[in-house]
Amino acid sequence: MPGLAAIDVDELRRNLLAPASLWQKISLVPETGSTNADLAEAARRGEPGGTVLITDYQSAGRGRLGRTWTAPPGTSIAMSVLLRPDGVDPQRWTWLPLLTGLAVTEAVRRAAGLDAVLKWPNDVLLGERKLCGILAERVETAGGPACVIGMGINVSLTEAELPIPTATSLALAAEQAGRPAPGRTEVILEVLRELGVIVPRWLASPNDAAVAQAYRARCATLGRRVHVLVSPSRTVSGLVTDIDTDGRLVVQTESGREVFGAGDVIHLR
Numbered sequence: 001m002p003g004l005a006a007i008d009v010d011e012l013r014r015n016l017l018a019p020a021s022l023w024q025k026i027s028l029v030p031e032t033g034s035t036n037a038d039l040a041e042a043a044r045r046g047e048p049g050g051t052v053l054i055t056d057y058q059s060a061g062r063g064r065l066g067r068t069w070t071a072p073p074g075t076s077i078a079m080s081v082l083l084r085p086d087g088v089d090p091q092r093w094t095w096l097p098l099l100t101g102l103a104v105t106e107a108v109r110r111a112a113g114l115d116a117v118l119k120w121p122n123d124v125l126l127g128e129r130k131l132c133g134i135l136a137e138r139v140e141t142a143g144g145p146a147c148v149i150g151m152g153i154n155v156s157l158t159e160a161e162l163p164i165p166t167a168t169s170l171a172l173a174a175e176q177a178g179r180p181a182p183g184r185t186e187v188i189l190e191v192l193r194e195l196g197v198i199v200p201r202w203l204a205s206p207n208d209a210a211v212a213q214a215y216r217a218r219c220a221t222l223g224r225r226v227h228v229l230v231s232p233s234r235t236v237s238g239l240v241t242d243i244d245t246d247g248r249l250v251v252q253t254e255s256g257r258e259v260f261g262a263g264d265v266i267h268l269r
Helices: 009-016 035-044 090-112 170-177 184-204 209-218
Strands: 025-029 051-055 076-083 116-119 123-126 129-139 146-154 225-231 234-243 249-253 256-260 264-267
Touching (some): 009 184, 035 146, 076 184, 090 146, 090 170, 090 184, 090 209, 184 209, 225 249, 234 256
Parallel strands (some): 025 051
Antiparallel strands (some): 076 146, 225 234, 249 256
16 A cells, blocks of 8 residues: 555655755654654754654554554654744744645645645544644743654555544555555655645734635634533533634634634534
């Protein structure tokens, strides 16, 4: 299967590393506990922005809300990127995981020809099934705050290997659509290319209206009835009417309009 082919880090470097590029360093390790944890520690040691860390096998991957994430070696993309958005208002940093989800969505569409969409805030779906999870973490360093963003993309997992029954992989979705599945190198290349366009554009923009519009265009949560799990003791239900310019979810509930900057969303059928 394509996902089992070795990741060609030399091809990634040839196509992505350049003085004017967002990406300045790309490393591949055979195994690690967590690429996010490794890159956060590297950031504290002074690693520059634009560093990418990829692994063939992640034994202690983490997702949102403390969830764990693992996959058999060679079947997925486990990758983290280090960004240092100097001079950007920290309140705008909440857009970084959403923009990463948007980049993955566009990359999957290009590499696989599949209609990937977003579930707020940053899960990538094929149909109603989860393809990719994203975790962004702020890291305090001597050189100023940094952001490490981790991505876990299911590439060649079989139904039996999927971490949850509501997940899918590029191989499964491509087979169902009668299309060839892309390999990991191709998908990584497209993700980093797209991020390399989206992030500098966001950094240069005085406001977030344009990125909000692009996000809305790919967001399957917009217009859906949802449950928002705000905390272990509070769930809010209603109709999603907007994603605002801060990347927050706007929900019309029975008691009125509510806005959420964080929370776990369940799409209702």
